[in-house]
Amino acid sequence: MIRMLLSASAATLAITSVASADAGDFRLSGGYTHVDADSVNFDAVALRAGYDFTEFFGIEGEGNIGINGDTVAVGATNVDVDMDYALSGFVVGRLPVAENANLFARAGYTTASFDASAGGATFSDDDDGWSYGVGGEWFFDGVNGVRLDVTRTEFDQGGEADSFGISYVRRFGTR
Template identity: 40%
Template sequence: MRNIILSAAAISLFAVPAMAQSLQSPTYYGTLGYSQMQGDDADLGAVTGRLGAKLTPYLGVEGETSFGVGHDDVSFAGVDGKVEHRYDVAAYGVATLPVQPNFDLFARVGYGVTEVKASAAGVAASDHSDSVNYGVGANYHLDGVNGIRADWTRRDFQDDNAGEADVYSLSFVRKF
């Protein structure tokens, strides 16, 4: 019995080079685009950048950061003011479904921090809120390196009564 187990273990070593050849090295990518965040009280725009790695054809990770552009005019208890998106940072796990060689769908879930600044009647305050983020999107690859990405992400803010926001993004994608 012992000889059979040792023989099976020795024979299985022949499979190791085949397994090593089937492993894929990570594919890295970056995106740069525009995001529109629609919250309960304001609609804010931002320039968004992402860096990601596809660890397998189906699973990957990505980091994201956005910096606000412009502001939204709002009214606080009858007093006119404005809200600005300062920045946000998030990290995601990404699951990808290749549909065609140049088109894939993805879903992502992660955690982020968003900071906004509000000002009215000469008084300004800024606050950052943690959020659980999840969303879906699609990539269209123009060639083997460049592409276009569109996605939607929901941010569920974790602070009491902080609400939620929908973020719609359109980005240029570049594989490294």
């Protein structure tokens, strides 16, 4: 399934890039993300790189590094839970709403690693899942901007995570 999705994505990207060889923006961004994963909260530093093949279509990769975990009560025991990292790849559709502003929707796949510790024992677990979200960007001088986004990940092991982010964005390219 994933191989088929990756092959279809690669073919779409190749066709799109040939059709719009003169268009393109490369983006770098960094900021803060708050993650609510089944009532366990995490804070993370978000780093992102993306490429827009056209004004309306692009891809992006994202990495979140956990900086603050949560403590939850399991019976009479407190368990410290941390997100080590989350890595994601997305296909992005954009809708320009003003000269320097756009709304976007994205869909992709995420893999994440978590740690839980209690009573001197630590347990680690990894999980993967499909992710989708929406957001907006505003570029105050054409190349420097701010981004707000909301993303949901539905993990394969049954859990869900909602992420809320704010980031600085730097755009490089032809627009």
